[in-house]
Amino acid sequence: MSVTVTGTVEHRELGPGTWALVTEQGETYELKDAPQQLCQPQQQVRVEGEVREDVMTFAMIGPVLEVKSFSIVNG
Amino acid sequence: MRKLVLLSLVVLGLGLALFNFKGLANQGEFDSIVLDFREDIPAAEISEELEAIAGQYNIEPRLNSEFSTSDHVYTLRGDRQLLRALKKSGLKQETEFIEPNYIYQQFEVPNDPDYAKQWNLRSINLEQAWDDTKGSGITVAVIDTGITQVPDLKQTKFVKGYNFVNDGIDATDDVGHGTHVAGTIAQSTNNNYGVAGIAYEANLMPIKVLGAGGGGTVADIAEAIRFAANHDADVINMSLGGAGESKLMKEAIDYANNKGVVVIAAAGNANRNAAAYPARYPRVIGVSALDPADGKAPYSNFGAGVDISAPGGSQAGKILQNTINSPTKQPTFAGYQGTSMAAPHVAGVAALVKSAGISEPEEVLKVLKQSVRKVAEDPLNHFGAGHLNATGAVKLAMRGQISFRDFFRWVRDNGYLNPRFWIDGGVVTLPLKLAMVVGGYILAWLLRNYFPFGWSWSLASGVIAGSSGLFFLRGIYIFDLPQWPFRAMGSSIPELGNAVAGTTSLNPIFASALIPIVLVALLLGHPQWKWFAVGSALGVAACLGVNAVVSPAVSGLGSGAVARLFLVTNAFLCFGLAYLASKGEKQAA
Numbered sequence: 001m002s003v004t005v006t007g008t009v010e011h012r013e014l015g016p017g018t019w020a021l022v023t024e025q026g027e028t029y030e031l032k033d034a035p036q037q038l039c040q041p042q043q044q045v046r047v048e049g050e051v052r053e054d055v056m057t058f059a060m061i062g063p064v065l066e067v068k069s070f071s072i073v074n075g
Numbered sequence: 076m077r078k079l080v081l082l083s084l085v086v087l088g089l090g091l092a093l094f095n096f097k098g099l100a101n102q103g104e105f106d107s108i109v110l111d112f113r114e115d116i117p118a119a120e121i122s123e124e125l126e127a128i129a130g131q132y133n134i135e136p137r138l139n140s141e142f143s144t145s146d147h148v149y150t151l152r153g154d155r156q157l158l159r160a161l162k163k164s165g166l167k168q169e170t171e172f173i174e175p176n177y178i179y180q181q182f183e184v185p186n187d188p189d190y191a192k193q194w195n196l197r198s199i200n201l202e203q204a205w206d207d208t209k210g211s212g213i214t215v216a217v218i219d220t221g222i223t224q225v226p227d228l229k230q231t232k233f234v235k236g237y238n239f240v241n242d243g244i245d246a247t248d249d250v251g252h253g254t255h256v257a258g259t260i261a262q263s264t265n266n267n268y269g270v271a272g273i274a275y276e277a278n279l280m281p282i283k284v285l286g287a288g289g290g291g292t293v294a295d296i297a298e299a300i301r302f303a304a305n306h307d308a309d310v311i312n313m314s315l316g317g318a319g320e321s322k323l324m325k326e327a328i329d330y331a332n333n334k335g336v337v338v339i340a341a342a343g344n345a346n347r348n349a350a351a352y353p354a355r356y357p358r359v360i361g362v363s364a365l366d367p368a369d370g371k372a373p374y375s376n377f378g379a380g381v382d383i384s385a386p387g388g389s390q391a392g393k394i395l396q397n398t399i400n401s402p403t404k405q406p407t408f409a410g411y412q413g414t415s416m417a418a419p420h421v422a423g424v425a426a427l428v429k430s431a432g433i434s435e436p437e438e439v440l441k442v443l444k445q446s447v448r449k450v451a452e453d454p455l456n457h458f459g460a461g462h463l464n465a466t467g468a469v470k471l472a473m474r475g476q477i478s479f480r481d482f483f484r485w486v487r488d489n490g491y492l493n494p495r496f497w498i499d500g501g502v503v504t505l506p507l508k509l510a511m512v513v514g515g516y517i518l519a520w521l522l523r524n525y526f527p528f529g530w531s532w533s534l535a536s537g538v539i540a541g542s543s544g545l546f547f548l549r550g551i552y553i554f555d556l557p558q559w560p561f562r563a564m565g566s567s568i569p570e571l572g573n574a575v576a577g578t579t580s581l582n583p584i585f586a587s588a589l590i591p592i593v594l595v596a597l598l599l600g601h602p603q604w605k606w607f608a609v610g611s612a613l614g615v616a617a618c619l620g621v622n623a624v625v626s627p628a629v630s631g632l633g634s635g636a637v638a639r640l641f642l643v644t645n646a647f648l649c650f651g652l653a654y655l656a657s658k659g660e661k662q663a664a
Contacts, residue, residue, distance in 0.1 A: 014344050014413040016251045016401045032290050056317035057290040058252045058415050060343035060351050
């Protein structure tokens with residue numbers, strides 16, 4: 001199931017660290033397979049990807065969003 | 076005949092162990108000696124004595140502190156040799172005692188230089204637990220990103236694991252998460268390097284299910300759980316989670332659980348009211364995270380699925396272990412935070428509890444939950460049963476199962492092995508008494524080989540009551556108080572008949588199978604006290620047996636063959652009684 005999520009990229013210090021996408025509504029997604037250009041703290045982005053219900057992670061911060069493509073939103 | 080030889084060997088072995096046990100007094104360390112002068116000695120005389128010591132040994136005795144003046148307590152530097160010399164000197168008459176000034180140490184503090192930074196291990200009250208067990212013989216499977224054998228895992232034991240990400244046996248970590256988690260469980264400890272781990276004598280089984288990105292599939296994780304269960308893991312730690320409920324995974328967990336594996340998982344880091352899966356499954360111990368102030372860590376999930384809480388750290392203080400640096404793969408000491416760090420604290424303590432003899436997962440959970448430091452108000456279930464307490468859990472696990480080790484500890488803790496009792500114990504013949512207690516235990520041990528039953532305090536008390544009583548009490552004389560109550564308490568059941576009167580001949584009514592028969596008849600229906608009756612029958616058997624050989628004086632029967640025959644017959648009757656009573660237990664079970 002493909003979804004598009006818009007929000008802010010954040011680095012979360014859990015274990016060795018992980019990348020999160022936080023929407024305006026306050027929902028937190030864990031970014032899976034996020035390319036380097038996406039992983040910039042406080043960057044506003046629109047990510048197209050798939051929520052992987054069959055994946056578990058050590059970060060455990062919320063739904064796992066596997067990144068297919070993304071674009072930077074000018075805010 | 077073979078049994079007789081075996082029995083003799085056991086008796087001989089135990090005897091040697093007892094005679095060679097030097098007692099606590101000879102194990103302690105000291106570099107000074109305490110002199111306590113009698114209160115009635117005038118100050119001038121004390122000064123003279125002190126000067127004499129100073130002159131003779133070239134050491135200046137000093138008052139221990141400014142509060143020692145009235146008690147006349149002095150200390151002087153010296154070793155065992157000086158202690159012996161002083162004890163032999165004329166000082167003995169003028170002092171209440173001359174004894175080593177033992178240096179008391181605070182439990183077992185590991186020598187790892189950064190142990191001081193591990194607030195989390197003090198938070199779970201770990202040091203005293205190490206007195207009993209360090210997790211030896213237990214295998215903990217770490218289902219995670221793999222484990223790299225960093226320098227501070229060099230002395231930790233590993234068993235074969237598996238890599239479900241790349242399908243192979245090499246389960247090396249390429250992120251650092253699994254290595255850190257493994258460090259909390261079993262970092263090499265007391266190795267003069269780095270930091271400590273909780274169950275550092277346990278084996279680690281590295282199972283890699285999470286790839287470099289930190290994620291893994293439910294299918295791999297479910298297989299990993301089965302792999303661990305099939306390869307003799309005792310505890311599984313899963314510092315991972317997700318939102319999806321999976322039947323496949325639930326079945327794997329049930330499978331492991333049915334094989335006796337304790338499964339532990341992190342509650343999750345979304346600060347959400349409900350633990351993630353797998354922590355949320357009913358047969359998984361879900362762990363929420365505490366900050367250094369014992370409050371809920373800001374990220375920790377809570378509510379449904381949280382069974383217990385353990386340190387996970389926060390920005391105010393993280394969990395420090397040896398792991399690898401993610402990009403460079405080089406070993407490093409890193410502070411992490413997360414419920415991922417809390418779960419391995421519980422896994423480590425579960426390994427200690429299992430090593431202490433609790434095998435069933437439900438029992439382990441019960442022990443963990445009952446021993447927690449409770450939180451008075453926890454309406455949102457931030458902490459589950461409460462804060463993890465390692466020492467409490469291990470002590471609770473040790474309770475109710477008396478091994479020979481515990482028996483010796485009990486004997487030692489009660490002063491039975493203190494050399495003073497051997498030397499000054501003129502009131503009671505100690506070797507005889509010990510032969511009776513040990514004999515009672517051997518009988519119980521033999522009986523257990525045929526009819527397995529649990530050691531319990533009631534059985535142990537029965538053995539003691541029947542065989543020797545709290546015999547050290549007999550030596551107590553308190554000014555003006557009648558001594559007979561001490562004699563009575565200090566007597567075994569067979570000796571009660573003559574203890575009050577203070578005679579040495581055994582009373583044939585007490586020194587027979589009569590009291591054990593009455594006890595068994597009265598207590599057979601009670602699940603615990605029954606074992607007191609069985610224990611007392613065994614104890615009496617041992618006491619009468621020893622008396623028959625060593626001192627067969629029975630009132631009215633003399634001290635010859637008749638008395639011996641009487642005692643031996645009754646000893647056999649007692650053993651037969653215990654045999655029958657415990658046989659009933661087996662049939663009922």
